[in-house]
Amino acid sequence: MNPKEGPATGVLTVDPPPARKHCVCRPKIDWEQLHPSPDATIREAMLRRFFKQRPFAAIGIALKLNDDSARKRLDRALEKLRAGLFSHGMTWSTATLSIVVAASATTVAGQDFTRASSTSAPLAAPEIGAPIKPAPANAPLAINPAWRAIIVVGLAADEEQAARFEKQADALNRAFQLRGVGPTAIQIVRAVPGGTVTRDAVLAAFHPFSPPSEETWIVLLGHAAVNRAGQPAFQVTGPRLTAIDFATAVGALPGKKFVVVGTTMGGGFLASLAAKPEIEAVAATNDTGEINEPRFAQNWADALAAKPEANFAALASDSTVRVQAFYQENGLAQGEHARLIDRDTKTIIDVPVPAKPSAPAPAP
Numbered sequence: 143m144n145p146k147e148g149p150a151t152g153v154l155t156v157d158p159p160p161a162r163k164h165c166v167c168r169p170k171i172d173w174e175q176l177h178p179s180p181d182a183t184i185r186e187a188m189l190r191r192f193f194k195q196r197p198f199a200a201i202g203i204a205l206k207l208n209d210d211s212a213r214k215r216l217d218r219a220l221e222k223l224r225a226g227l228f229s230h231g232m233t234w235s236t237a238t239l240s241i242v243v244a245a246s247a248t249t250v251a252g253q254d255f256t257r258a259s260s261t262s263a264p265l266a267a268p269e270i271g272a273p274i275k276p277a278p279a280n281a282p283l284a285i286n287p288a289w290r291a292i293i294v295v296g297l298a299a300d301e302e303q304a305a306r307f308e309k310q311a312d313a314l315n316r317a318f319q320l321r322g323v324g325p326t327a328i329q330i331v332r333a334v335p336g337g338t339v340t341r342d343a344v345l346a347a348f349h350p351f352s353p354p355s356e357e358t359w360i361v362l363l364g365h366a367a368v369n370r371a372g373q374p375a376f377q378v379t380g381p382r383l384t385a386i387d388f389a390t391a392v393g394a395l396p397g398k399k400f401v402v403v404g405t406t407m408g409g410g411f412l413a414s415l416a417a418k419p420e421i422e423a424v425a426a427t428n429d430t431g432e433i434n435e436p437r438f439a440q441n442w443a444d445a446l447a448a449k450p451e452a453n454f455a456a457l458a459s460d461s462t463v464r465v466q467a468f469y470q471e472n473g474l475a476q477g478e479h480a481r482l483i484d485r486d487t488k489t490i491i492d493v494p495v496p497a498k499p500s501a502p503a504p505a506p
Contacts, residue, residue, distance in 0.1 A: 283322035283450055288356040288397070291318040292347050295332040296339055296364025296405070297377045303435060307363045308332070310404070310440050314361055317446040323359070327351075338379035345383070348391040356397040362388075363439055366407040374410030374429065385411040393418030400454050404439025406432065409481040412490045416483045424458040424493060425481045433477030441465050455494075458482055462493040 293311050298304035311330050318328050331347045333339045351358075365377040366385075375382035388411060392399050401423035403411045408425030415423040426438030441464035445457050452460070462480045469476040480493040 282320045285324045286322050286356070287324065287327070288353050289321075289323045289359075290327040290351055290355050290357075291315075291323045291329070291359040291361075293328070293330045293361045294339075294344050294347070294363065294376075295330065296362065297379065298364065299434070306435070310363055310443060313440060313443040313447070317443045317450065318359060320447055321359075321450040340379050341381050341383045341387070344376070344378060345387070345391050348395060351395075354396045357400065358392075358395050358397060359400045359402075360392060361402040361404060361439060361442075362408070362411075363404050365434075366403070366405040366410065368407070368410070374407055376405065376411075385414040389414035389418055389421075392421060398422070402426075402439060402442055404436060404442070406434060406436065408436070409490070412481060412483055416488070416490065421483070422454045422485070423483045424454075424461075427478045428481055432479065436478045437465055437468060438462075438478060438480055441468070455482075458493050459495050462495050466495070 291314075293314050295307050295311050298307055311332065315328055315330065319325060329347055331339065331344055362376055366374055367377060367382075369375040369382050369384065371384075374385040376384075376388065392401060392415065397420065399421045401411075401415060401421060403409075403423065403425040405425075406427055407429060408427050409429035410425075412423055412425055412429075415421050424442075426436035427433065438461055442457060442461040445452070445460040445464060449456075449460070458480065465478065465480070466476065468474075481490055482493045484491045
């Protein structure tokens with residue numbers, strides 16, 4: 143497939159590969175002749191999503207939309223594009239078309255998918271006082287077969303919250319792939335339709351991995367509470383998953399482990415995790431329980447997607463800044479305060495964030 147620019151119009155066209163049985167071909171597309179054509183906002187959104195690999199949250203900010211609205215606009219644009227192709231005798235599903243558009247855009251952009259540097263370097267504390275700049279969208283890092291990720295979706299209060307947890311799990315899945323975790327090395331533990339998530343199902347996800355993992359990323363989405371024995375526990379169907387059982391399962395994995403407890407009362411899990419070696423962990427809330435549905439996990443997924451090569455401490459700091467910005471911009475009292483295991487001091491601390499630059503002193 144060779145993208146090229148037409149001699150007269152400058153329209154991007156894509157030559158199809160030779161006909162082959164069972165081949166998903168990409169016919170030549172004159173984007174300007176498709177009707178109805180996307181408006182300027184939609185074209186900008188498509189450019190950012192497919193040519194610049196921007197996450198939906200970043201697209202929404204740029205277009206002054208929330209990420210749901212940005213996603214819906216792109217879905218509508220792809221549907222219009224699919225309808226235009228159908229009128230030209232080409233029948234593609236919207237899902238297949240999105241893959242083709244993304245592949246074509248990637249080829250045109252000529253992005254380099256090689257890994258720039260090792261992500262297994264020692265974790266550095268975020269630089270305090272440095273100015274915060276929007277992180278540019280990056281191309282996916284090269285897949286490392288020794289990395290894996292486990293995303294656990296626990297019980298939700300209602301169907302709407304369950305849908306939000308699923309959306310967060312999907313965002314995390316995409317972000318881990320940008321980091322270089324292979325799609326088959328990402329496991330999402332969730333309830334099948336009409337089913338449940340149990341303690342045994344979660345623990346079964348922490349099985350030996352081949353080849354042995356050098357890095358394992360683990361995220362808990364859902365709720366935590368104190369059980370009858372006074373232990374923090376993750377809410378699943380049947381017996382709860384206690385913080386001690388969770389830390390034991392995580393600690394048994396080889397290599398480095400990076401844990402995001404994106405739950406209520408998440409801070410209660412940190413003491414057990416801190417007792418195990420080679421575990422870095424951050425919790426969305428403190429151990430007394432704060433807001434019913436923390437926003438930390440979604441912001442952590444956005445931070446990872448924006449800068450997939452960042453180390454764990456930097457991601458924790460970036461996510462915390464994003465959460466703070468949300469509450470401030472919406473005039474809300476902040477109902478969640480992220481906590482972090484500090485391996486240097488062997489204590490659990492508030493996540494360090496860059497200090498805001500002080501206002502200049504008034505002129506005398």
